[in-house]
Amino acid sequence: xxxxxxxxxxxxxxxxxxxxxxxxxxxxxxxxxxxxxxxxxxxxxxxxxxxxxxxxxxxxxxxxxxxxxxxxxxxxxxxxxxxxxxxxxxxxxxxxxxxxxxxxxxxxxxxxxxxxxxxxxxxxxxxxxxxxxxxxxxxxxxxxxxxxxxxxxxxxxxxxxxxxxxxxxxxxxxxxxxxxxxxxxxxxxxxxxxxxxxxxxxxxxxxxxxxxxxxxxxxxxxxxxxxxxxxxxxxxxxxxxxxxxxxx
Amino acid sequence: xxxxxxxxxxxxxxxxxxxxxxxxxxxxxxxxxxxxxxxxxxxxxxxxxxxxxxxxxxxxxxxxxxxxxxxxxxxxxxxxxxxxxxxxxxxxxxxxxxxxxxxxxxxxxxxxxxxxxxxxxxxxxxxxxxxxxxxxxxxxxxxxxxxxxxxxxxxxxxxxxxxxxxxxxxxxxxxxxxxxxxxxxxxxxxxxxxxxxxxxxxxxxxxxxxxxxxxxxxxxxxxxxxxxxxxxxxxxxxxxxxxxxxxxxxxxxxxxxxxxxxxxxxxxxxxxxxxxxxxxxxxxxxxxxxxxxxxxxxxxxxxxxxxxxxxxxxxxxxxxxxxxxxxxxxxxxxxxxxxxxxxxxxxxxxxxxxxxxxxxxxxxxxxxxxxxxxxxxxxxxxxxxxxxxxxxxxxxxxxxxxxxx
Numbered sequence: 001x002x003x004x005x006x007x008x009x010x011x012x013x014x015x016x017x018x019x020x021x022x023x024x025x026x027x028x029x030x031x032x033x034x035x036x037x038x039x040x041x042x043x044x045x046x047x048x049x050x051x052x053x054x055x056x057x058x059x060x061x062x063x064x065x066x067x068x069x070x071x072x073x074x075x076x077x078x079x080x081x082x083x084x085x086x087x088x089x090x091x092x093x094x095x096x097x098x099x100x101x102x103x104x105x106x107x108x109x110x111x112x113x114x115x116x117x118x119x120x121x122x123x124x125x126x127x128x129x130x131x132x133x134x135x136x137x138x139x140x141x142x143x144x145x146x147x148x149x150x151x152x153x154x155x156x157x158x159x160x161x162x163x164x165x166x167x168x169x170x171x172x173x174x175x176x177x178x179x180x181x182x183x184x185x186x187x188x189x190x191x192x193x194x195x196x197x198x199x200x201x202x203x204x205x206x207x208x209x210x211x212x213x214x215x216x217x218x219x220x221x222x223x224x225x226x227x228x229x230x231x232x233x234x235x236x237x238x239x240x241x242x243x244x245x246x247x248x
Numbered sequence: 249x250x251x252x253x254x255x256x257x258x259x260x261x262x263x264x265x266x267x268x269x270x271x272x273x274x275x276x277x278x279x280x281x282x283x284x285x286x287x288x289x290x291x292x293x294x295x296x297x298x299x300x301x302x303x304x305x306x307x308x309x310x311x312x313x314x315x316x317x318x319x320x321x322x323x324x325x326x327x328x329x330x331x332x333x334x335x336x337x338x339x340x341x342x343x344x345x346x347x348x349x350x351x352x353x354x355x356x357x358x359x360x361x362x363x364x365x366x367x368x369x370x371x372x373x374x375x376x377x378x379x380x381x382x383x384x385x386x387x388x389x390x391x392x393x394x395x396x397x398x399x400x401x402x403x404x405x406x407x408x409x410x411x412x413x414x415x416x417x418x419x420x421x422x423x424x425x426x427x428x429x430x431x432x433x434x435x436x437x438x439x440x441x442x443x444x445x446x447x448x449x450x451x452x453x454x455x456x457x458x459x460x461x462x463x464x465x466x467x468x469x470x471x472x473x474x475x476x477x478x479x480x481x482x483x484x485x486x487x488x489x490x491x492x493x494x495x496x497x498x499x500x501x502x503x504x505x506x507x508x509x510x511x512x513x514x515x516x517x518x519x520x521x522x523x524x525x526x527x528x529x530x531x532x533x534x535x536x537x538x539x540x541x542x543x544x545x546x547x548x549x550x551x552x553x554x555x556x557x558x559x560x561x562x563x564x565x566x567x568x569x570x571x572x573x574x575x576x577x578x579x580x581x582x583x584x585x586x587x588x589x590x591x592x593x594x595x596x597x598x599x600x601x602x603x604x605x606x607x608x609x610x611x612x613x614x615x616x617x618x619x620x621x622x623x624x625x626x627x628x629x630x631x632x633x634x635x636x637x638x639x640x641x642x643x644x645x646x647x648x649x650x651x652x653x
Contacts, residue, residue, distance in 0.1 A: 084594060084596075085295035085297065085596070085602070086290040086296060087296075092597075093593070093594065094593045095590070095591050095592035096585055096589065096590055097591045098588055098589075099587055099588060104591065106592075109595070118432075118433060118434060122432075123372050123377075124372060124375045125371070125378070126370055126371070142363070143359070143360070143363075144360050144361075144363045144364075144367050145360045145363075146358055146359070146377065147300060148375075148428075150296070150299040151300065151432060151434070152432055152433075153434060154434035154582065155582075155584060156297075156582060156584075156597065158296075159296050160296060160299060160359060161359070162290035162295070162296075175360075176288055176359070177285070177359030178359055179359070233585070248585070
């Protein structure tokens, strides 16, 4: 997976990260320590102390803006073939209208990174798996392309690679004949950065997406989740999703 | 009852011509599979909305029918009905060959069929699919042993225990196949416990229809006598099974109709789902269930030709039923936002999934049936599966054709 292919990158980042952290700790321990505690050094196993999550505010999600989708495609090298029915989409914009009231809103849909992911339950080989920190991934080495996970996912979050691929990103390996979905930009998260979609949304000053550790009571996402009412999509399924929505 | 004489079917040119004629379809299927794998699945009708297509319809049909084909042997060994005993070997053979045909289609449609070994070495025991891999391979092994017990005189005493094991195994296997859909919480059309028993009764019907057709075909082709007693007995049983499938279909839809959350999907399948609605009422219920019932229990039920046609219609109805379940069930949009309507999405949210079967998919599916048939024909050529005669006086002297009809 990405950890292996990008190991040098990680090592570099880890070393520079450690150097910065060491310098930072010497100067202002209280401030800096809190920030680096999120990241996972490349030589350490992922733990369940962290639960990565995302809070999406539909009220701030601008109609007509597609920046999160574009950023995701660029970051992960998702170049389409102009065939929307078979091209991969890890994140998509959905526009909703209330049948009763006519109220309209838009929001991005992506893998909800469930605590109890149906895709992981049904996968015959265990290629669909959940990291201890809550990120749901596909191991492309043991995915046989049966697509049972796609049948099982309540969010239509997964795509099957229907044709040959070009211009892959080294940190986001993909494979024809296997299934894939949003990785929460695991390669960025592991080096202390936020997913590309969140970064793009923030850069545009829409701030509709917040990413962080839901287990850390001091994180921005935890504070917002505590402060505002939010909900999961299909809460009836009790999947305890990692992606939460405000204003739906 | 006299001791039955089992013989291989004759070889020679007619045999090779038959094998060649069916084999052409197997070769075509291999070509179709290669074409789909080489180009990727975009050349099929399948997409990110309808992820399982025509190959899965054929594969699931064959797998379900395989367990059902074993019924005839079970009736003989487990329920001790002497009349079915001469048919038990063919029943076991068909059970294995149909399963092989179905699995071949399933595997050749995988995104990475070259990773079959991965599917056999990495298991996620929470997955019903992983369980099925073991149930399917175990089934072939157990039925092979069961056949050995039946065919080797010294082993005959163990036939009953082997038959009983195979019977329990096949019920478990079909439960597993039905649960592929029964265990899916995400989709409105699935997630129903009735799927497992419904698949079992479907297997009774599809498997027996294929069994009768193959039996009549092989006896006619090899010029061996096949009496009315057996044919009438089997066709009456098929009629009961067809009616039982209809009952389960009715129970499934009525239960769904009671819950408001399922009104949408029921309306889709039963009323305004276009091709799926037509497939359900016209093909599955009309010409695939009611018409065969009429043929089997009406005056036409005395004619071999009409019995054969009724079996063929049952098979077509069965394929339609699985088409409606698999593809209709996926085509209905998932309810992610109850009370809201999706007015824009680049990923086809909230709209009926579109799927048009492509030729390669269809050729692959037909190839699965052809593989099962050609393996059956070769099996009967190399081993003694078929009694020389199934004339009425050979089968059961206490049964006249008139009684059975």
